[in-house]
Amino acid sequence: MSRKKALITGITGQDGSYLAEFLLSMGYEVVGMMRRSSTVGFERISHIQDSITLVSGDLLDEVSMMSILREHRPTEVYNLAAQSFVQTSWGQPVLTGETTALGVTRLLDAIRMVDPEIRFYQASSSEMFGKVREVPQTELTPFYPRSPYGVAKVYGHWITVNYRESYGIYGCSGILFNHESPRRGLEFVTRKISYGAAKIALNLADSLALGNLDAKRDWGYAVDYVKAMWMMLQQDSPDDYVIATGETHSVREFCQLAFAALDLDWERYVKLDERFFRPAEVDLLVGDPSKAKSGLNWQSTTSFPELVEMMVRSDYAALKREIG
Incomplete structure (x- = not known):
C-alpha cells in the first residue's frame, strides 16, 4: 500500500510547520505549497526541509493549484494559507478577501476538477463568531464577524460546506479558537x-x-490543534468541529x-x-469543544x-x- 500524501498550503506558518512535523511522524509524504516572494521565511521548517517537498503556488492562481494537484496527487489537502492577521485585514480588506475567502473556492474547484476523492481541510476561525450570539460558541452558533478577516473566513467556511453538499467533496472545517506557540508570529x-x-x-x-x-x-497550544485537523480527515463522514479549550x-x-x-x-x-x-x-x-471530544476523541492537553x-x-x- 502506498504512503498517504498530504498537501499543506501555508506550510511555513506556525500551524503548517507543526502539521508537517506531525504528518511526517505518521508516515506521510508531505508536500508544502508556498508563494514565490522576495522574502521567504523557512525558519519554522528548516529542521524538516529535507523531509518534505516544497512547491510554488498561490491561492490567487487556480491554475497553479491544479498543476500541483495533478503532479503530486495528494490524498489529503490542508488549506492553512491565508492573510491571517486580523489587524492587517483592516488595511488590506480586498487582498484579505481574495486570499482568505476566494482562495478557498479556487482550491476547492481545483480539487473538484482534478481529483474529487481528495479529503480537504479548511482552516476556519473563531473570529467568525465576532460579536458573539451566545457563550460558549458551538458549531451551531450564528456567525457575526467583526473584521474583514472574520468576514473572509465565514465565506471560506460556507463555501467548504457548499462544495461538500453540492459535489460530494470530503470537506471539513475546523473552527479553531486562538492557538499559540513559540512559533507564533x-x-x-x-x-x-x-x-x-x-x-x-x-x-x-x-x-x-x-x-x-x-x-x-480561548487560548490553546498549536501542537494540540494540528492533531485535530488530521483527526477530522480520518472520519467516515466529513463534518465541522470547534477546537478549543473551553476556557x-x-x-x-x-x-x-x-x-x-x-x-x-x-x-x-x-x-x-x-x-x-x-x-x-x-x-x-470561548469555544465549546464537546463535539470534538465525543466525535474525534480530541482534547487540549x-x-x-x-x-x-x-x-x-x-x-x-x-x-x-x-x-x-
Whole structure:
C-alpha cells in the first residue's frame, strides 16, 4: 500500500510547520505549497526541509493549484494559507478577501476538477463568531464577524460546506479558537507579549505597547490543534468541529503570567497605545469543544499557564543566545 500524501498550503506558518512535523511522524509524504516572494521565511521548517517537498503556488492562481494537484496527487489537502492577521485585514480588506475567502473556492474547484476523492481541510476561525450570539460558541452558533478577516473566513467556511453538499467533496472545517506557540508570529499579541517581556528582562527594552487588555480569548497550544485537523480527515463522514479549550482569559491575564515567569511586575512596563485598538473589537471568545471530544476523541492537553510560560522561556532563551 502506498504512503498517504498530504498537501499543506501555508506550510511555513506556525500551524503548517507543526502539521508537517506531525504528518511526517505518521508516515506521510508531505508536500508544502508556498508563494514565490522576495522574502521567504523557512525558519519554522528548516529542521524538516529535507523531509518534505516544497512547491510554488498561490491561492490567487487556480491554475497553479491544479498543476500541483495533478503532479503530486495528494490524498489529503490542508488549506492553512491565508492573510491571517486580523489587524492587517483592516488595511488590506480586498487582498484579505481574495486570499482568505476566494482562495478557498479556487482550491476547492481545483480539487473538484482534478481529483474529487481528495479529503480537504479548511482552516476556519473563531473570529467568525465576532460579536458573539451566545457563550460558549458551538458549531451551531450564528456567525457575526467583526473584521474583514472574520468576514473572509465565514465565506471560506460556507463555501467548504457548499462544495461538500453540492459535489460530494470530503470537506471539513475546523473552527479553531486562538492557538499559540513559540512559533507564533511576532505580530500576534501573545507572541508580542512573550517576546516583549523577555526583552525587558534582558534589558533590551524598557516598555511594551499594547491595545485592549480586556479582550478575552480561548487560548490553546498549536501542537494540540494540528492533531485535530488530521483527526477530522480520518472520519467516515466529513463534518465541522470547534477546537478549543473551553476556557477564556484576558490579554491582561496573559501579561500577568508572562511577566511573572520572569519575576517582573507587568504593570510597570505595559503601556496602552491607541494604535493597537481595532475599529470593531471582539470582546469575548470561548469555544465549546464537546463535539470534538465525543466525535474525534480530541482534547487540549496544555494548560494556559503552561502555554504562556513555554512561550516566554523560548523567547528569553533565543534572545539570550543572540546577545551572547
